[in-house]
Amino acid sequence: MIDLTHVEKVYRTSTIETLALKDINLRINPGAFLSIMGPSGSGKSTLLNIMGLLDDPTGGQVQVDGQQIANMKDDEMARLRNRRIGFVFQSYHLINDLTVVDNVEMPLLYRKSTSAERRQKALAALDKVGLSARTRHFPTQLSGGQCQRVAIARAIVGEPQIILADEPTGNLDSVMSDEILDILMNLNKNEGTTIVMVTHNQQMAEKTERIVRLCDGSQVD
């Protein structure tokens, strides 16, 4: 499903060069639930972005669904993201000027769909995360846990095979964190969605099938 071989990422600015990832080899099978752990600045987000085609590696190869992304154009990668990948971020990244249901519909705007289809799929996704009662609210009227559930609904509305979650519970207390983890685990179990989750929480990581540990851009396990 996702295949990384000898992946390397160097950030170059005029003054410094940061080696954010070095020689990452990782194979993620369909239906897997994987945690990425590591100290701050160890390259976890960078790795997730490369898996999610948001960023290009400076070395090595990335395959998603058997497709080499090295030669892909920007637009092709965007289409692939739209169909295959859902993102969840620590700070939710909801659009505050849109209602919950409009936020969830957003990814569907970038593929062929009617407004009735979009609405119906968004409501179904919100139902899965248990937020059917809040569809007309604005993000600012919701708690952090609810915001993250909206973000998950947005990530799954397009029925992607892969969800990439970058510290999805980083801003949440333990009760809300457990709720979010439950939702992700259910998606993995019931829908067979592949999930890669960055976390600092050892207990949460242990509930997933596999833990990848990063330190200074290298895999350490």
Add this chain to the structure above:
Amino acid sequence: MIRHMFKLIWNRKRRNYLLISEIFFSFVVLFAVSTFALFTGIRLSEPLGFDYEDVLVVQTNYEDAQQTDSLSEREVKDIMATMERELRSCREVVDVAWGSSNLPWAGSMWRTSYIYDGIERDYSIHYVSDHFADVMTMPLLEGRWFNADDDAAAITPIVINRKVCETTFGDKPAIGQIITDDDDETPVDFVVIGVVDEYRYRGEMEVSEPSIFFRRTHEDSLTLYAGTALVKVRPDAGVGFQKTITDRLAEISHGWIIGVEALEDARNESLRNIKINALPGVIVALFLVFNVALGLFGILWYSVSRRRGEIGVRRAAGALAAHISWQIIGEALVMATFAILVGIILAIQVPLLDIQPQISTAIYLLAMICSSLMIYMIVAVCAMYPSRLAARIQPAEALHDE
């Protein structure tokens, strides 16, 4: 997608309020300017009803001369007749006519009200001689111009312009209609003997008004206040001829003050004045619109930098770079649409309340369309660069910011 943008703008209306009201303000300014421009353009392109080329206006101001008191009415009439003979004897002169002081571009008006069918209306009055229509190249639509037969007329003959037919007679045939002046104790009737098309004697900037021509000869007492000659000259007459006339007529009249000016020069001067008067308005309008465009550009630019996170998350969700740039332009156009809608609601009041009856509703509508298109264009141009910036935002970086 368009609905999505409307929702975004609508939910952000409080933040966009200032920008939308600025666009609205520009719309109002552009509407005023384009109404004026269209109105002017149409007036400029419409016929005057006469020909001003190769016509000299000769003022014979005997009243200013010292000998005024010593001249009898008879002597004045004779001097004028002599002047006409002298003018006609010049090789350069094609024809000569006389008129009252409210000649084209003279800057003077003469209005009186007369009665037709029990209704009193205002008319512009012109005392002119038998050759006036020839000198001014004014074709008759119906009937005839004045001639010597009118010496024996039982009812005072008048020639009218088409505007009088429209305002006074409606569908009725104009020739033979009687208009009455009942200012004095005994009412006086006038009979229509001819119709000319237009007579926009105040120039291209003024609309047509109902005009009535009365006949003036050297023999009637009107001569005393209709002492301006119109001289049609050959195209090759040259500027020097004006001086020749001035000198000769001064000699004949024994010191009357003679002023000669080409009608075309009078026209050009009046147009020049109009341009000079319109210039500040146009500059202020351009300045305002330029300011709004600059403000718009700045706000859009700022909003793109503030919305990096949103743009990043859209890109992550699969938006193409083109989607992002169209969204920025589209949102600006949606804001313009809100502003234009409010602007049109206001602008539509002008024809509804008939604030300027001279300007037709069609001109207002056209001006609304023009100013809307201009606003859309300005807004699209201002949004162009910010939209490119937005499209170039790298999602990984944008999402990293937070």
